[in-house]
Amino acid sequence: MTRMLGAERLLARLTRGVSQQQVRYVAAVPAAAATPRVRAVYAQVERDFGMLAPPVSLHAPSPDVLAAAWVLLRETLLAGDRSARAGKEAVAASVSAMNACPYCVQVHTATLTGLRRHPVEGRPADLSRTAVAVTFHYLNRMVNIFLGDPPLSAVPAGVRPAAARGAERLLGHLGARSHTPGASLDLLGVAEPPADLAWAGTGVVADALARACAAVEARAREAVPAPVAELVTARLVDWTGAPAGIDARRTCAAAAEQLPASCRASGRLLLLTAFASYQVTAADIAAFRRERDGDAALIEATAWAALAAARRWGRLLTAAR
Template sequence: MSGLYARVARRPSRGHVRRVTPVPIERADGLVAEVYQQVERDFGMLAPPVSLHSPAPQVLAACWIVLRETLVAAGRVDRATREAVAAAVSTANSCPYCVEVHSATMAGLLRSTTDPAADARRVQVAQWARAGTDRAQARDAVPPVAAAEAVELLGVALVFHYLNRMVNVFLDPSPLPASLPSPMRGGVRRIFGALMARGARGDRPAGTAQQLLPAAPVAPDLAWSTGRPVLADALARGGAAIDTAGRRSVPAAVRELVTARLDDWDGRPPGISRAWVGEALRDLPAADHPAARLALLTAFASYQVDDQVVAGVRATGADDRALVELTAWASMAAARRVAAWVPLDPTSPATS
């Protein structure tokens, strides 16, 4: 994608973000400026799912590192198949923004190709990714690809379990203007997909974003990634930065509550009622209720976060950075838990 398109895309992309104010690219400095430069260079545009993190620079860097090394950087799996996983996970998480972006990108990448075998495998991969969102089904889900490829695809799934939650909280439901008439949406979506596909083509070398954050050990729940060392390193660095942000902006009692609920979670959405949230808050100090409400909804039903929930946290004195850090911690805690359900051994022989 051309530098001209990246520059033109900057302004409208800002309008997609709600509830926090991203750092404008012309005012970015330090770590934020460095991340923005890399995103435009390697992703083709300053994508709102990344820029929404900019009030918290370390979390911004974490988001970009893990997104780049799973979806963008060259690997064993083609980009269209990775986009299929992103779209499948986004569908499971009721994230219409990400479904639209990654379905359109995949369609743009595949528009000039006809390979029935590859198409069939892509469908199988998407089904495997969807199965991995249910704790019971994940145990029996066999990757339809070689083990090293499955590690890459599980990395994509983890990152989109994280991003879907952040996008549901902070972005509009669609990357296309809400005012766009329905008869025009199909054509605009095809043009959008073609532009996104242009940015998705070509190999980006792995590991070039790692220096944005300090090295960190691979946590036990991320051990499945060690068969792909650069990917494992990215997840370790990004995960450590978000853990640190959580300790800063999420009360300890709230972190303990969310972790305990994740221990018992089966992956299924809690339903349309939010009564379960009130029950979960019963034993917490009242002062922690606003943060706990936002963290619980972000982790388990991010599509139910509304302005009132965010306003409750704002009323406790939380600024944009605290909001991003709180939701990032809850999103990553849920994402890592779901990924850990998949019985993946990166050292095993090929499964296909």
């Protein structure tokens, strides 16, 4: 298990406030005001990721979903064979570009560049690449909605190149560390793997995926109206992964019209989350809140739709094997 050095502990403390400021549409949860469960996740994120990563901390209004997001990220990207980390980062950056997620593209391209300063590099196995892809098909959607602009976008243009080089060195250093597989699993209860995750086989990654999916599904039973869940699920069944295109908003709105009036806004938001998360607007969030109030419900509902789309990608990526 990774131990934090003094300099890394200082970095984690210094970046807490910045990471929380990037979250939009929900109230950030500072460590000082967090529940013990949220603090436990934050502590692991800072220890293993090096800082309180906003793509994870944005989930904090729902502690179970926060834990699920971290378990997915840690056990697929960070843990395991250190020599495969650069290859995993390449997958993360590629998937993020596919999903029009500039935040994640910037972070994982910088990490990949930084890792090239280190001599150890290997190719991740097919299962590892698929697991990382599924994780980022999930995270990209949540980041597009709740974070937005890339981390360096607020840096003045004159110093941005130097800031980018510094970020590459820092992220490369943090990415080159070793992490013991399975250390996050106890944050979630044991769960049976669903049939659509059979491609993951057995082992820590399969266990992480099963636990995370079960946690998100459990929270969705309250946050996602049944007609909305049925509509999104039906739309995903035959989806080939093709981009939604410029008509995505109109297509999602038209599909949601078949829903009861009491959950049409929820349907529009979750369809956009699954198929075109980069097109979600503040108006979509406000409309959802008129139907289902509270930060936890918003995180839990969008997390369910994002993970449903990511799981569909898992099936698409492994269909030919």
